[in-house]
Amino acid sequence: MGGGTLDAAGAQTSDDLAGLLRALRRRHARQQRGGELTYRALAARTGWSHTAIAEYLTGKTLPPTDRLDALVRLLGATPAEQGALATARDRIEESRRRAPRAPDRLVPRQLPADVASFAGRDDELAGLDKLVAAPTAVVVAAISGTAGVGKTALAVHWAHRVAERFDDGQLYVNLRGFDPGGQALSAAKALRGFLDALGVPAARVPADLDAQAALYRSVLAGKRILVVLDNARDAGQVRPLLPGTSAAAVLVTSRNQLTSLVSLDGAHPLPLGLLTRDAASRLLANRLGVDRVAAEPEAAEVIVAACARLPLALSIAAARAQQSGFPLATLATELGTAGQRFGVLDAGDAVGEVRAVFSWSYTALTATTAGLFRLLGLHPGPDITMPAAASLAGLPADEVHRLLTELTRANLLTEYRPGRFTAHDLLRAYAAELSAGTDPEPDRRAATTRMLDHYTHTTHAADELLRPHSDPADHLLTPPTAGVRPERPTTHAEAMAWLTAEHPVLLAALRQAASAGFDAHAWRLGRALDTFLDRQGHWHDRVETCRAALLAAERLGDPVAQAVAHRFLAGAHTVVSQYADAHGHLERALELYVRSGDTEGEARTHQNLASLWDRQGETRKALDHSKRTLALAQAAGHRRAQADALNAVGWCHAQLGEHIRALAYCEQALELLQQLGDRAGEAATWDSLGFAHHHLGQYGQAVEYYERTLDLTRDLGDRWGEADTLSRLGDTHDALGDPTSARADWHRALDIFTALNHPDAATVRAKLQLP
Missing domain, CATH: 1.10.8 (Helicase, Ruva Protein; domain 3)
Structure with a gap:
């Protein structure tokens, strides 16, 4: 552009505006007969951060109007140029306001399928339309009526009719308020499901119900969203699930009139009678x-x-x-x-x-289909797949597929998602009642055993793919009962997908096993879920399952099972910073292992103690326990425990500034872990090596090792491990004189730590000089 007037006619994007600003900056440099003002120099003259200046000049951020005016005056723009730039900025802002939302934003679409045979309810539909025509506050409609009167059908049908009005999505949950088993869905579980659908990581969800509700309202603030709360028990179950934004609408269905919701929360009552x-x-x-x-x-x-x-x-x-x-x-x-x-x-x-x-x-069902229908009443829900149903019935998969199809056609079952079947609560009660009155108790218990065998063995197989185990107790897994056909994921991705889909079912199965006296299943299922729950940040579920596993192991009277359960419950407590509880369980585990003469278990417990002390900043104590682990593992000839211990000893030496010694231990660990094919252990060891090389000033090597760690942690789904390594990689890039890469690493780490609600976020925020 030289020294002439800037032409802003084509400035339709922030990149264009940034280009005009950079042209001003270059002209200013020529006029001053010196170099261009650096970002830091511009920041010093304006009082803004050099990061903000950089983002303005690279088009990453649109400058506020006042800052744009000040910046162009500083760079010597003429009044005409200032006006042209301001006009360009205004055009960009207006374009952004009118632009469609980003296509990759998470928009929940949870409505069940519309009822094809829906008929009538014209007055009710018109009434609902009128309620949302011009809302001044969040609209809550309470549809009440007797069982089977069509409350859900009306709610879902109307929701589909108006879905386009709510472009931020539609949430749906069956609260099971009148579940025949008395197991109504708690508001806390419903909130966790909604927050998950809205993209909130499980680890960020607080344990307290009021805090969960506050987070839910914050996420929905300003969103045009429709919430359908089906089959509510009472107002208390509904109230925490109400958004606080006037852009939202809520449909509640219940067999009760929910008078409290009407009187205290301004809900609009919509009593539903029989069809005309x-x-x-x-x-x-x-x-x-x-x-x-x-x-x-x-x-x-x-x-x-x-x-x-x-x-x-x-x-x-x-x-x-x-x-x-x-x-x-x-x-x-x-x-x-x-x-x-x-x-x-x-x-x-x-x-x-x-x-x-x-x-x-x-x-009207065939005898075999009727038998399957009755057995489905034994399943804890909320849904079941064809393979699980086959194990429950003890029948071949192709036959069960035919039976499920027959049940679906008879409206006794619904395939609400491909391959996943569910039933109305009354139908589930009917099936359970039929089973209790028709099937002998030994047959019912045998079917429950097959179902729990299916989930226990499949979860164990999936867990082996996440991180291979070799605890002595793992070898005691008995073969599945005849007729059980566990699923066999073959890759890490398949294992993660199966565990993610079955997560709520597995928790329900664990609770059923614990309450019905299937203690061997309860402790093994809790044990097998541990790695998945930890890596995905389901830390509150992890504590619950480990506690249930321990109680089951104690009822079994098996000291090995008790020791394993104590050790894993300690790990769950450690992650949520309940260190005193973790110490208590590890001391009890150590006592049981020593009494049983289990050297390998003793070694693992010392390693857990080392990790616990390391989290508390007690490096010398951590080193002592790591060395004890190494000695015991070497004596027992257990290569996996030995490899973990070698890395742990190396890490402790690195924390103490003894980096050459650290490299020696960690390199031994890496060689052994690669021989064993232990990718999780390998990831931890690459990270240790990166840390040691960084502190030896060998930054290029450190970057290479950290990047290898990241490849593994991302593939393993280890969110905390990824963020922890990113934080250190940022340190190394900063030491290399590459602040841009460093800040990018720290920002990515901060995003993950924040999503996990992890205290390490504060450390990374300080590196970024953020409040």
Whole structure:
């Protein structure tokens, strides 16, 4: 541009604006007959950070109006140029305001599928439309009515109709407020599910319910989002799940009227009665076809009347007609008897009436399918896959696939996600009731054993892929019961995917095992979940599962199982900084191992103590325990424990400034770990080597070793390990005179530590000179 007037006509992006500013800077340098003002020099003259200056001049950040004016005056812009630049900035800001949201933002779309046969409810739909037309505060609609009246169908159908109004997404949860087993979903668990769907890492979610609710409201602040809270028990279960933003809308369904929610929280009551006669007839025609209903209009009217215009009953009756192919008159005759048991529907529970309707679909099943349906009542939920169902039933997978398809077609099961099946709470209660009344107790216990074997053995196989284990107790895993076909993930990625998908099911299975006397399954399942829960930051779940495993091991009276459980519970306590509890469990584990003469277990416990002291800054104590571990591992000939101990001893020497000695130990560890194929141990050792080389001034070597660590930690899904190494890599780049790379490393580390709600975030923030 030389010395002429700047032309801002084409300045439509921040890169263009940054280019104009850089041109001013170069012209200023020529006019002053000197070099360009550096970022730090400009920062010194303006009082802003040199980082901000750099971001303005590289187009990473759009300067505020006042700063842009001051900057261009400093660089000698003419009044005309100042005006042109200000106009360009305003155009960019306006363009950004109108631009669509970034395509990679996380937008939850959790609504279940719409009901294809939905009919009626025109007044209710219009009322909901009116509520959200011009909200001045968060809109809460409380849909109440008897069981099976179509509360969920209405909520989901309307939610799909208005989904486009809520471009920040739709959240959905079944609160199971009237679960026959009494296991209503807690507000805390519902909140954790929502926060996960909104992209909040599990480790960042606080344990306290009020803090979880506050975080939830913060995440939703200003978002146009629709929240559907299905099957609520009472207002207390709902209240923590209400957003605080006027841009949101909430639909709550419940068999209760939720008077407290209406009176105290301003919810709009929407009582839902039975379908009108016309709407009930349309629902039946939607399911069976207009021609079939028109061919037998009298029988259709009898069916509608016998079902009391209850949507759930009508849907199941229609499924019976579809399956059997019998004339509608035959179904009407059956309903003439069974329908008398429905009674007059009121605000009470309709389970008695619905049970009779369920029986029509159940009795139409083949014997084998009916048997599977009953066994599904033994599953703790919230859903089940085909392989797990096959183990539960003790049948081949292809046969179970056919049975699940039959149950889905009969509306006794729903495939709400590909390969994952669930059922309404009343259907689950019906299945459990049938099983209790039909299947002998030994058969029920055998089925539960097969199910728990499936989850325990598959979790163990997945855990072996995350980090190979060789605890003596691991060798005691008994073969699965006959008929059980555990899943066999073959790669680390497959293992992580399976554990992630089954996480809530596995926790439910562990609780069931612990409460029903399956103690061997409870302690082994808790043990096998440990690595996954730790790496993914599910630290509160980790404490719970390890505690359940310990209690089960104590009931078993197995000292080896108790020692392992104490050791892993100590690890869970250590991560959440409960150091006193961790010490207590490790002392008890050490006592049990010594009493049992288990040298290998004793060595591992000393290594756990070394890690615990290292976290507390007691390096000398950590070194003593690491050396004790090494001696015991060498005496026992246990190569894996020996490799870990070599790295631990090296790390302690590096912390004490003895870096040459550190390298000697860590290099031995690395060679052994690579022979064993232990990638997690290898990652830790590359990190130790990087630390030692950094402090020897060998920065290039340190960078190489840290980058190898990062490759492994990212592949392993070890979020904390990745952030910890990034922080040190930033230190090395800074020492190399590369502050740009250093800051990039520190920023990435800070993002992860912040997401994990880890205290190390403060250390990295200080490196970045952030408040």
